[in-house]
Amino acid sequence: MSRIHVYFMPGLAASSKIFERIKLPEEQFEVHLLEWDMPEKKETLQMYTQRMVKKIAHENPVLIGVSFGGILVQEMAQLIPVQKTIIISSVKCKMEFPLRMKIAKNTKAYKLIPTRMFSNVEFLLKYGLNEKIKERLELYKKYLSVNDKKYLDWAIEHVLLWDRKKIDPNVIHIHGDMDSVFPIKNIRNCIVVKGGTHAMILFKAKWLNENLPRIITE
Numbered sequence: 216m217s218r219i220h221v222y223f224m225p226g227l228a229a230s231s232k233i234f235e236r237i238k239l240p241e242e243q244f245e246v247h248l249l250e251w252d253m254p255e256k257k258e259t260l261q262m263y264t265q266r267m268v269k270k271i272a273h274e275n276p277v278l279i280g281v282s283f284g285g286i287l288v289q290e291m292a293q294l295i296p297v298q299k300t301i302i303i304s305s306v307k308c309k310m311e312f313p314l315r316m317k318i319a320k321n322t323k324a325y326k327l328i329p330t331r332m333f334s335n336v337e338f339l340l341k342y343g344l345n346e347k348i349k350e351r352l353e354l355y356k357k358y359l360s361v362n363d364k365k366y367l368d369w370a371i372e373h374v375l376l377w378d379r380k381k382i383d384p385n386v387i388h389i390h391g392d393m394d395s396v397f398p399i400k401n402i403r404n405c406i407v408v409k410g411g412t413h414a415m416i417l418f419k420a421k422w423l424n425e426n427l428p429r430i431i432t433e
Contacts, residue, residue: 233416251366304415
């Protein structure tokens with residue numbers, strides 16, 4: 216029996232290390248990890264998507280994306296035939312964005328985010344912060360390693376400007392009821408993970424490992 220090819224796309228600023236706790240049965244699935252490329256000057260999300268689909272080396276794959284990666288795999292599924300599109304901690308259309316993101320888009324407040332600061336975690340770690348913050352920054356350093364200012368500015372803008380109005384009914388949406396980035400109250404038709412936060416790809420890996428094989432194949 217041939218294995219199902221599953222491509223994982225990480226979230227905004229994240230490397231594929233966020234999937235290190237996800238283990239799918241090897242006799243059934245072959246896992247491929249995608250990474251963010253640096254965007255080109257004035258590149259639209261559509262242009263970027265066309266570049267990313269070139270990394271898909273198998274026919275009819277399963278695409279799984281987290282957060283902004285969830286938006287990207289939905290765009291990729293418009294360009295190539297896929298077996299399934301699964302999004303985790305993400306949104307299916309612009310109506311699922313929280314109000315604060317809609318305001319940030321309309322006022323262009325996102326342009327004021329000091330993204331340069333995020334690219335120097337070493338500096339922040341060095342200067343006497345309390346243990347809890349240091350612990351968070353260590354996690355940030357490990358998993359959110361795509362911190363080039365050019366990429367962050369581009370990614371934040373293209374999340375907020377994503378303009379999909381109509382939900383693709385074929386998209387399978389897995390969402391935590393404690394997600395503070397995309398609150399569950401705005402999300403429709405999803406598989407709810409109790410206690411799942413926006414980072415549940417890490418902290419609810421056990422649930423995902425138990426349920427993803429069934430979700431992919433059923």
